[in-house]
Structures are given as structure tokens and as C-alpha cells.
Amino acid sequence: MIRTINVKTTTRTEFVDITSRVQALVEESGVQNGTCIIYVPHTTAGVTINEGADPSVVKDIQAMLSRLVPRSSGYLHAEGNSDAHIKASIAGSSQTLIIEGGRLVLGTWQAVFFCEFDGARNRRVTVKITADQT
Amino acid sequence: MIRTINVKTTTRTEFVDITSRVQALVEESGVQNGTCIIYVPHTTAGVTINEGADPSVVKDIQAMLSRLVPRSSGYLHAEGNSDAHIKASIAGSSQTLIIEGGRLVLGTWQAVFFCEFDGARNRRVTVKITADQT
Amino acid sequence: MIRTINVKTTTRTEFVDITSRVQALVEESGVQNGTCIIYVPHTTAGVTINEGADPSVVKDIQAMLSRLVPRSSGYLHAEGNSDAHIKASIAGSSQTLIIEGGRLVLGTWQAVFFCEFDGARNRRVTVKITADQT
Numbered sequence: 230m231i232r233t234i235n236v237k238t239t240t241r242t243e244f245v246d247i248t249s250r251v252q253a254l255v256e257e258s259g260v261q262n263g264t265c266i267i268y269v270p271h272t273t274a275g276v277t278i279n280e281g282a283d284p285s286v287v288k289d290i291q292a293m294l295s296r297l298v299p300r301s302s303g304y305l306h307a308e309g310n311s312d313a314h315i316k317a318s319i320a321g322s323s324q325t326l327i328i329e330g331g332r333l334v335l336g337t338w339q340a341v342f343f344c345e346f347d348g349a350r351n352r353r354v355t356v357k358i359t360a361d362q363t
Numbered sequence: 364m365i366r367t368i369n370v371k372t373t374t375r376t377e378f379v380d381i382t383s384r385v386q387a388l389v390e391e392s393g394v395q396n397g398t399c400i401i402y403v404p405h406t407t408a409g410v411t412i413n414e415g416a417d418p419s420v421v422k423d424i425q426a427m428l429s430r431l432v433p434r435s436s437g438y439l440h441a442e443g444n445s446d447a448h449i450k451a452s453i454a455g456s457s458q459t460l461i462i463e464g465g466r467l468v469l470g471t472w473q474a475v476f477f478c479e480f481d482g483a484r485n486r487r488v489t490v491k492i493t494a495d496q497t
Numbered sequence: 498m499i500r501t502i503n504v505k506t507t508t509r510t511e512f513v514d515i516t517s518r519v520q521a522l523v524e525e526s527g528v529q530n531g532t533c534i535i536y537v538p539h540t541t542a543g544v545t546i547n548e549g550a551d552p553s554v555v556k557d558i559q560a561m562l563s564r565l566v567p568r569s570s571g572y573l574h575a576e577g578n579s580d581a582h583i584k585a586s587i588a589g590s591s592q593t594l595i596i597e598g599g600r601l602v603l604g605t606w607q608a609v610f611f612c613e614f615d616g617a618r619n620r621r622v623t624v625k626i627t628a629d630q631t
Contacts, residue, residue, distance in 0.1 A: 231597055264400065264493070266532065268595055270604030272548040278456040279448055280406040285439035286448050292439075293432055293449045298561055305553035305560075314547055314554050315561045318588065320452065322546040322607075325459050325593050327402055327491045329365055334489055336404030339456075355602055357595045359532070362496050362630050398534065398627070412590040413582055414540040419573035420582050426573075427566055427583045454586065459593050461536055461625045463499055468623055470538030473590075496630050 230258045230358045238348035242295065244277070244287040245343040247354060251326075252333055254356050263360040265326040265333060270355055273313035273347035275320030281340025294319065294346075313347035320344045328358070364392045364492045372482035376429065378411070378421040379477040381488060385460075386467055388490050397494040399460040399467060404489055407447035407481035409454030415474025428453065428480075447481035454478045462492070498526045498626045506616035510563065512545070512555040513611040515622060519594075520601055522624050531628040533594040533601060538623055541581035541615035543588030549608025562587065562614075581615035588612045596626070 232254050236245050247267075255265060269276050280286040294316050304311035324341065327334040335341075343354055366388050370379050381401075389399060403410050414420040428450050438445035458475065461468040469475075477488055500522050504513050515535075523533060537544050548554040562584050572579035592609065595602040603609075611622055 231595065231602075264491070266593055266595055268602065270602065270607060272546075272554070272604065272606045277452045278406075279452050283440055283442075285441070286406070286445065289438045289440050289445040290449050290452055293436070293445075296436075297431060297565060302561070302564075304557045306551055306557050307553070308551075311554065311557040311561075315558050318545045318547050318558055321455060321589060323593055325400055325457055327365065327400055327489060334365075334402065334404065336406065338406045339404060355595060357532070359629060361493060398625070411586045412540075413586050417574055417576075419575070420540070420579065423572045423574050423579040424583050424586055427570070427579075430570075431565060455589060459534055459591055461499065461534055461623060468499075468536065468538065470540065472540045473538060495627060 232356050234354040236343050236352045238345040238350055241348050242291050243345040243348055246281055246340045247343050248340045251341055251356055255328055255333060255358055258358040260328055260358050260360045261331050263328045265328055266323060266357045268323045268355040271352060273310055273317055274352055275317045275322055275344040276324050277320045277342050277344055278324055278339050280338045282338055287342055310347045316346040366490050368488040370477050370486045372479040372484055375482050376425050377479040377482055380415055380474045381477050382474045385475055385490055389462055389467060389492060392492040394462055394492050394494040395465050397462045399462055400457060400491040402457045402489040405486060407444055407451055408486055409451045409456055409478040410458050411454045411476050411478055412458055412473050414472045416472055421476060444481045450480040500624050502622040504611050504620045506613040506618055509616050510559050511613040511616055514549055514608045515611050516608045519609055519624055523596055523601060523626060526626040528596055528626050528628045529599050531596045533596055534591060534625040536591045536623040539620060541578055541585055542620055543585045543590055543612040544592050545588045545610050545612055546592055546607050548606045550606055555610055578615045584614040
């Protein structure tokens with residue numbers, strides 16, 4: 230089963246918690262045991278897993294990435310968003326999660342975040358849910 | 364098959380080679396051809412693949428990450444471990460390995476490392492081994 | 498189905514677009530719906546997904562990684578390529594792609610890049626293509 234999650238970002242850099250939307254797709258699929266690939270088909274956005282309880286954590290991640298990869302730095306790519314491309318490769322384009330007993334296997338504090346690095350935009354996340362062979 | 368590897372770390376930052384323990388689970392599973400997802404359910408730890416022969420390599424990785432992401436840097440998150448959260452997102456929460464002929468497909472020098480960024484702690488690694496459809 | 502793509506790099510740092518070669522393997526496999534694991538069995542190289550249209554983008558990624566992780570920096574590992582090992586762990590050793598209708602699911606601007614950080618060398622990329630259970 231492949232589904233698309235639509236994410237509307239409202240600022241240039243923003244991490245959006247999509248955990249409950251991915252979990253809802255797992256439930257829709259009916260898959261009890263399997264895997265879930267979360268794939269971002271954009272080159273200036275990514276996906277990461279980190280703490281969802283305190284929103285300061287992902288703000289710290291965003292701030293550090295912006296300190297390490299400044300918006301302007303003599304880049305060759307002329308569109309003014311090279312920093313966003315670089316951050317996307319650091320964060321990564323996909324995450325593979327385990328499904329057990331109809332639930333995503335996540336640690337107590339873990340959440341799945343869509344990582345916007347060049348918003349505000351309308352974005353898509355592709356989710357593929359596969360059942361284990363029975 | 365889903366199994367848990369328990370890892371006891373002894374310092375704040377530490378990479379623990381878990382390759383032989385993952386390979387032992389592959390053998391226990393009896394899977395000849397398939398995939399192996401190594402998933403870290405923590406938000407201040409990760410998993411990476413790099414050289415296992417010379418222990419200096421992972422020490423260099425840890426030192427560079429600590430230089431890039433200092434322990435104190437005006438972080439918002441008040442628990443004093445924002446650096447560990449950031450490093451976890453840079454390293455990544457999971458790795459997907461190929462199983463062929465009952466063995467993990469790894470390069471000559473590759474090993475799988477649990478990456479502790481906020482130890483010492485008792486940690487878990489979730490390993491899911493899936494056989495190909497036959 | 499597991500296949501090897503051979504990549505010959507010509508400089509120390511170089512990103513090689515392997516998208517069409519991976520897609521050709523998907524076609525050879527005949528798999529309509531499934532997954533494709535792209536695995537780099539080296540410890541000084543990686544694989545990333547980013548923009549393939551403007552070659553400046555991956556040049557900017559390479560330049561920023563080299564600025565963040567300098568070639569010399571008091572490293573312990575004595576082979577003079579610690580920077581390459583560190584960059585490999587930042588980029589990551591593998592990518593998991595979705596196959597739908599016999600095609601890799603990639604965004605409009607996305608391409609798959611083999612990331613050489615310690616060339617020139619002859620390198621290998623392992624590609625595993627798995628069909629969904631039917």
C-alpha cells in the first residue's frame with residue numbers, strides 16, 4: 230500500500246510531526262507485522278526521527294543545522310537555496326520503520342518529523358506499508 | 364523475527380560495535396536471503412556503519428561531531444543534552460542491511476556501530492530480520 | 498535480486514549520478530511493486546539523494562562537507578582519510594527506494610548519487626530489488 234501525506238509548511242525552516250498521520254495509515258492498511266518506508270520526494274526537505282515531547286528539541290536541531298550550513302556561503306547553485314539542499318542530504322530522504330502488532334515501533338520519546346528547509350511550500354511524503362510474508 | 368540487543372554504555376559518547384551480535388541474530392533466524400533493519404528507539408543515540416578495524420576511526424567521528432555540535436551552545440531544550448539529540452539526527456536512527464547466503468552483506472572494513480551520545484545508559488537496539496518471498 | 502554497480506571515480510571527492518543504472522536494474526528485475534536497497538560497502542564513500550538537474554547542487558554539498566570536516570584536523574586514524582570516513586557516516590551507507598509500476602519513486606528533481614570521499618578508486622554499489630508479496 231502506497232499513500233501520500235500532504236504537508237503544508239508555513240515558514241522557511243520547520244519540522245512537522247507526522248507520526249500520528251503515519252500511524253493512521255498503518256491502521257488503514259491493516260498490516261500487523263511489516264515495514265513502513267517514509268519517503269520525501271523533495272530535494273530541499275527531509276525526514277528525521279527525534280524527540281516529540283519537548284518542541285525545543287527540534288528547534289535546537291534546526292538552529293544548529295543553520296549555524297553549520299549558513300544560508301549564504303559562496304554557493305555555486307544560483308537559486309539561493311543551496312543550504313536547504315545540503316541540510317536535506319544531512320537529514321536524509323527516508324526512514325524505514327518497523328510495524329509490530331499493528332503499531333509503528335517507536336521509542337517512548339520518538340516522533341517522525343518532516344523537515345522543511347526551503348518553505349513555505351506544499352509538500353508531499355510518500356508512505357509505503359508492506360506486510361511480512363505469511 | 365524481531366529481537367532486541369541490549370547495549371550498556373559506559374561513557375557519555377561511545378560507539379559500540381554490534382556487528383557480531385546482529386550477525387548472530389541473522390543466524391538464529393535461519394534467513395538465507397532477506398533484509399535486516401537495525402533500529403534505535405532512542406532520541407539521543409543512533410546507528411552508523413563505518414570502519415571496525417582501527418578503533419581510531421570511530422573516535423575521529425565522535426570527536427568531529429563534538430566539535431561541530433558543542434555540548435553547550437545556547438540551546439532551548441533545558442535538559443543539557445541537545446547536542447546528543449542533534450548528533451542522533453545526523454547519524455540516523457536506523458540502518459537497513461542486505462542478507463545474502465545467511466550473512467549480512469558488509470564491505471571488508473565495515474562494522475555496525477551503536478552510537479551513544481548521552482551515556483552512560485542501558486540502551487536497546489531493535490533488529491527485524493525478514494526473509495525474501497520464496 | 499542482488500546486483501553490483503561498478504563506479505570508477507576520478508578525483509578525491511566526487512558525486513556520481515547512478516539513477517539510470519539503478520532504474521535499469523529495476524527494469525531487468527521485472528519487479529512492478531517493491532523496494533530497492535542501494536548499499537555502499539565502503540567506509541569512505543556513501544550514497545545520497547539530491548538534485549540531479551543542476552550539477553552545482555552536489556558541488557555545493559561536497560564543498561560544505563569539506564568545510565565542516567577538513568582534510569586535516571588532528572585526527573587519530575593515521576591513514577590521512579579520517580575526513581572521508583566522517584563524511585561517509587554523515588551521508589549514510591544506504592538508501593531505500595520505493596518501486597511502483599516498475600519505476601523508482603523519485604521526486605521530479607531527485608537523483609541518486611554515489612558519494613566518493615576518498616578517490617580516485619574503483620568502487621561498488623550493491624543493489625537489492627525485492628518484489629512485494631502477491
